[in-house]
Amino acid sequence: MTFEEHRDTNPEARFTDWLRDGAEPHWTRMTTHRFAHELGAGTLGDAVAARYLVQDYAFVNSFVALLGYAIAYAPSMPSKRQFAQFAAAVTADENDFFLRSFRELAVPEPVWKTPELGPVTRDFIDLLQSAGRSGSYAQALSVLCAAEWSYLTWAKACPPERPRQFWLSEWIELHAIPPFEAFVTWLREETDRVGASVDDETRRVMAANFRRMMELEEAFFDAAYE
Numbered sequence: 001m002t003f004e005e006h007r008d009t010n011p012e013a014r015f016t017d018w019l020r021d022g023a024e025p026h027w028t029r030m031t032t033h034r035f036a037h038e039l040g041a042g043t044l045g046d047a048v049a050a051r052y053l054v055q056d057y058a059f060v061n062s063f064v065a066l067l068g069y070a071i072a073y074a075p076s077m078p079s080k081r082q083f084a085q086f087a088a089a090v091t092a093d094e095n096d097f098f099l100r101s102f103r104e105l106a107v108p109e110p111v112w113k114t115p116e117l118g119p120v121t122r123d124f125i126d127l128l129q130s131a132g133r134s135g136s137y138a139q140a141l142s143v144l145c146a147a148e149w150s151y152l153t154w155a156k157a158c159p160p161e162r163p164r165q166f167w168l169s170e171w172i173e174l175h176a177i178p179p180f181e182a183f184v185t186w187l188r189e190e191t192d193r194v195g196a197s198v199d200d201e202t203r204r205v206m207a208a209n210f211r212r213m214m215e216l217e218e219a220f221f222d223a224a225y226e
Protein backbone atom coordinates (compact mmCIF):
# COMPACT_ATOMS: atom_id res chain seq x y z
CA MET A 1 0.00 0.00 0.00
CA THR A 2 1.31 3.49 -0.81
CA PHE A 3 1.27 6.16 1.88
CA GLU A 4 -1.60 7.91 0.06
CA GLU A 5 -3.71 4.73 0.12
CA HIS A 6 -2.80 4.21 3.75
CA ARG A 7 -3.92 7.77 4.56
CA ASP A 8 -7.17 7.24 2.62
CA THR A 9 -8.07 4.32 4.89
CA ASN A 10 -7.46 6.51 7.95
CA PRO A 11 -7.01 10.28 7.65
CA GLU A 12 -5.35 10.37 11.09
CA ALA A 13 -2.72 7.87 9.96
CA ARG A 14 0.85 8.92 10.59
CA PHE A 15 3.65 8.47 8.08
CA THR A 16 5.69 6.61 10.71
CA ASP A 17 2.80 4.19 11.31
CA TRP A 18 2.90 3.43 7.59
CA LEU A 19 6.66 2.82 7.83
CA ARG A 20 6.18 0.47 10.78
CA ASP A 21 3.34 -1.46 9.12
CA GLY A 22 5.50 -1.89 6.04
CA ALA A 23 8.25 -3.49 8.15
CA GLU A 24 6.14 -6.41 9.39
CA PRO A 25 6.65 -9.15 10.39
CA HIS A 26 10.15 -7.96 11.40
CA TRP A 27 8.93 -5.08 13.57
CA THR A 28 6.80 -7.33 15.78
CA ARG A 29 9.36 -10.16 15.83
CA MET A 30 12.12 -7.75 16.90
CA THR A 31 10.18 -5.82 19.54
CA THR A 32 8.92 -9.09 21.12
CA HIS A 33 12.14 -11.06 20.58
CA ARG A 34 13.39 -13.70 23.04
CA PHE A 35 16.45 -11.45 23.53
CA ALA A 36 14.26 -8.59 24.83
CA HIS A 37 12.25 -10.96 27.06
CA GLU A 38 15.40 -12.47 28.59
CA LEU A 39 16.88 -9.01 29.01
CA GLY A 40 13.78 -7.90 30.92
CA ALA A 41 13.67 -11.07 33.03
CA GLY A 42 17.38 -10.92 33.86
CA THR A 43 17.94 -14.39 32.38
CA LEU A 44 20.07 -13.37 29.41
CA GLY A 45 23.31 -15.38 29.55
CA ASP A 46 26.61 -13.54 30.08
CA ALA A 47 28.12 -14.95 26.88
CA VAL A 48 25.07 -13.81 24.86
CA ALA A 49 25.20 -10.35 26.48
CA ALA A 50 28.95 -10.00 25.82
CA ARG A 51 28.62 -11.07 22.17
CA TYR A 52 25.76 -8.64 21.66
CA LEU A 53 27.52 -5.70 23.35
CA VAL A 54 30.74 -6.16 21.35
CA GLN A 55 28.81 -6.09 18.07
CA ASP A 56 26.58 -3.25 19.26
CA TYR A 57 29.57 -1.11 20.20
CA ALA A 58 30.65 -1.31 16.54
CA PHE A 59 27.09 -0.54 15.44
CA VAL A 60 26.90 2.51 17.73
CA ASN A 61 30.15 3.84 16.26
CA SER A 62 28.55 3.98 12.78
CA PHE A 63 25.32 5.20 14.31
CA VAL A 64 27.11 8.25 15.75
CA ALA A 65 28.51 8.98 12.26
CA LEU A 66 24.94 8.92 10.91
CA LEU A 67 23.90 11.36 13.65
CA GLY A 68 26.69 13.60 12.33
CA TYR A 69 25.14 13.46 8.86
CA ALA A 70 21.71 14.21 10.36
CA ILE A 71 23.17 17.31 12.04
CA ALA A 72 24.56 18.37 8.66
CA TYR A 73 21.35 17.70 6.71
CA ALA A 74 18.74 18.97 9.21
CA PRO A 75 17.06 22.07 7.77
CA SER A 76 16.90 24.18 10.94
CA MET A 77 18.92 24.93 14.06
CA PRO A 78 16.29 23.46 16.46
CA SER A 79 16.41 20.15 14.53
CA LYS A 80 20.22 20.16 14.49
CA ARG A 81 20.17 20.76 18.25
CA GLN A 82 18.02 17.65 18.85
CA PHE A 83 20.58 15.46 17.07
CA ALA A 84 23.56 17.23 18.60
CA GLN A 85 22.24 16.78 22.15
CA PHE A 86 21.42 13.16 21.47
CA ALA A 87 24.88 12.54 19.98
CA ALA A 88 26.42 14.07 23.11
CA ALA A 89 24.51 11.61 25.33
CA VAL A 90 25.46 8.58 23.21
CA THR A 91 29.17 9.47 23.11
CA ALA A 92 29.35 10.19 26.87
CA ASP A 93 27.00 8.20 29.16
CA GLU A 94 26.37 5.37 26.76
CA ASN A 95 30.06 4.94 25.96
CA ASP A 96 30.77 4.72 29.68
CA PHE A 97 28.11 2.00 29.99
CA PHE A 98 29.81 -0.10 27.30
CA LEU A 99 33.26 0.21 28.90
CA ARG A 100 31.97 -0.72 32.39
CA SER A 101 30.10 -3.69 30.92
CA PHE A 102 33.14 -4.96 29.03
CA ARG A 103 35.18 -4.75 32.22
CA GLU A 104 32.57 -6.60 34.30
CA LEU A 105 32.04 -9.29 31.63
CA ALA A 106 35.84 -9.67 31.25
CA VAL A 107 35.82 -8.83 27.53
CA PRO A 108 39.48 -8.17 26.61
CA GLU A 109 40.23 -4.73 25.17
CA PRO A 110 41.28 -5.92 21.67
CA VAL A 111 37.98 -7.81 21.36
CA TRP A 112 35.84 -4.69 21.81
CA LYS A 113 38.28 -2.16 20.32
CA THR A 114 38.95 -4.00 17.06
CA PRO A 115 36.08 -6.51 16.94
CA GLU A 116 35.58 -9.25 14.41
CA LEU A 117 32.37 -8.03 12.81
CA GLY A 118 29.55 -10.50 12.25
CA PRO A 119 27.73 -10.51 8.88
CA VAL A 120 24.67 -8.73 10.31
CA THR A 121 26.84 -6.00 11.85
CA ARG A 122 28.56 -5.49 8.49
CA ASP A 123 25.20 -5.22 6.70
CA PHE A 124 24.04 -2.72 9.35
CA ILE A 125 27.17 -0.59 8.92
CA ASP A 126 26.72 -0.61 5.12
CA LEU A 127 23.12 0.57 5.48
CA LEU A 128 24.00 3.32 7.99
CA GLN A 129 26.83 4.51 5.73
CA SER A 130 24.75 4.54 2.56
CA ALA A 131 21.93 6.45 4.30
CA GLY A 132 24.52 8.92 5.62
CA ARG A 133 26.27 9.45 2.30
CA SER A 134 23.00 9.71 0.35
CA GLY A 135 22.87 13.45 1.08
CA SER A 136 19.20 12.97 1.96
CA TYR A 137 17.75 14.10 5.30
CA ALA A 138 14.69 11.91 4.58
CA GLN A 139 16.86 8.81 4.20
CA ALA A 140 18.84 9.54 7.36
CA LEU A 141 15.57 9.98 9.29
CA SER A 142 14.10 6.69 8.05
CA VAL A 143 17.11 4.76 9.38
CA LEU A 144 17.42 6.65 12.68
CA CYS A 145 13.70 6.35 13.32
CA ALA A 146 13.74 2.55 12.89
CA ALA A 147 16.71 2.12 15.25
CA GLU A 148 15.40 4.41 18.00
CA TRP A 149 11.68 3.73 17.95
CA SER A 150 12.14 -0.06 17.98
CA TYR A 151 14.49 0.18 20.99
CA LEU A 152 12.03 2.38 22.88
CA THR A 153 9.26 -0.15 22.09
CA TRP A 154 10.93 -3.29 23.49
CA ALA A 155 12.38 -1.40 26.46
CA LYS A 156 8.99 0.06 27.46
CA ALA A 157 7.52 -3.46 27.35
CA CYS A 158 10.03 -4.74 29.96
CA PRO A 159 8.62 -5.41 33.45
CA PRO A 160 9.28 -2.61 35.97
CA GLU A 161 11.50 -4.73 38.25
CA ARG A 162 14.98 -4.48 36.82
CA PRO A 163 17.53 -7.35 36.65
CA ARG A 164 20.34 -7.31 39.24
CA GLN A 165 23.10 -7.31 36.57
CA PHE A 166 23.83 -3.65 35.77
CA TRP A 167 24.66 -4.40 32.11
CA LEU A 168 21.08 -5.62 31.68
CA SER A 169 19.24 -3.15 33.92
CA GLU A 170 21.03 -0.07 32.60
CA TRP A 171 20.60 -1.18 29.00
CA ILE A 172 16.83 -1.34 29.53
CA GLU A 173 16.77 1.89 31.52
CA LEU A 174 18.74 3.80 28.87
CA HIS A 175 16.00 3.04 26.33
CA ALA A 176 12.97 3.46 28.60
CA ILE A 177 13.76 6.77 30.35
CA PRO A 178 11.74 9.96 29.65
CA PRO A 179 14.52 11.90 27.84
CA PHE A 180 14.95 9.01 25.37
CA GLU A 181 11.19 8.72 24.90
CA ALA A 182 11.01 12.50 24.31
CA PHE A 183 13.70 12.23 21.66
CA VAL A 184 11.87 9.39 19.88
CA THR A 185 8.60 11.36 20.05
CA TRP A 186 10.33 14.30 18.39
CA LEU A 187 12.07 12.03 15.83
CA ARG A 188 8.74 10.48 14.81
CA GLU A 189 7.14 13.91 14.42
CA GLU A 190 10.09 15.09 12.35
CA THR A 191 9.87 11.96 10.16
CA ASP A 192 6.07 12.39 9.82
CA ARG A 193 6.58 15.98 8.70
CA VAL A 194 9.34 15.19 6.19
CA GLY A 195 7.55 12.07 4.93
CA ALA A 196 4.42 14.07 4.20
CA SER A 197 6.36 16.68 2.20
CA VAL A 198 8.58 14.51 -0.05
CA ASP A 199 7.72 12.85 -3.39
CA ASP A 200 6.49 9.29 -3.79
CA GLU A 201 9.85 7.88 -4.85
CA THR A 202 11.56 9.27 -1.72
CA ARG A 203 8.78 7.79 0.41
CA ARG A 204 9.41 4.40 -1.21
CA VAL A 205 13.14 4.65 -0.42
CA MET A 206 12.37 5.63 3.19
CA ALA A 207 10.05 2.62 3.54
CA ALA A 208 12.68 0.28 2.04
CA ASN A 209 15.32 1.61 4.48
CA PHE A 210 13.00 1.24 7.46
CA ARG A 211 12.05 -2.30 6.48
CA ARG A 212 15.67 -3.35 5.89
CA MET A 213 16.62 -1.88 9.27
CA MET A 214 13.99 -3.97 11.03
CA GLU A 215 15.02 -7.10 9.16
CA LEU A 216 18.60 -6.50 10.40
CA GLU A 217 17.44 -5.61 13.95
CA GLU A 218 15.71 -9.00 14.18
CA ALA A 219 18.75 -10.80 12.73
CA PHE A 220 21.04 -8.89 15.14
CA PHE A 221 19.17 -10.26 18.18
CA ASP A 222 19.23 -13.75 16.62
CA ALA A 223 22.98 -13.49 16.02
CA ALA A 224 23.73 -12.95 19.72
CA TYR A 225 22.75 -16.60 20.30
CA GLU A 226 24.93 -18.02 17.52
Ligand SMILES: Cc1ncc(C[n+]2csc(CCO)c2C)c(N)n1
Pocket: 056, 059, 060, 063, 090, 094, 147, 148, 151, 174, 175, 217, 220
Ligand atom coordinates in the same frame (compact mmCIF):
# COMPACT_ATOMS: atom_id res chain seq x y z
C1 LIG B 1 21.48 -2.73 16.64
C2 LIG B 1 20.98 -1.56 17.37
N1 LIG B 1 19.92 -0.88 16.89
C3 LIG B 1 19.47 0.20 17.52
C4 LIG B 1 20.07 0.63 18.66
C5 LIG B 1 19.52 1.82 19.35
N2 LIG B 1 20.43 2.85 19.62
C6 LIG B 1 21.63 3.02 19.04
S1 LIG B 1 22.45 4.33 19.68
C7 LIG B 1 21.19 4.69 20.68
C8 LIG B 1 21.28 5.86 21.56
C9 LIG B 1 20.84 5.72 22.93
O1 LIG B 1 20.94 4.46 23.46
C10 LIG B 1 20.16 3.80 20.52
C11 LIG B 1 18.90 3.85 21.23
C12 LIG B 1 21.17 -0.09 19.15
N3 LIG B 1 21.85 0.26 20.27
N4 LIG B 1 21.60 -1.18 18.49
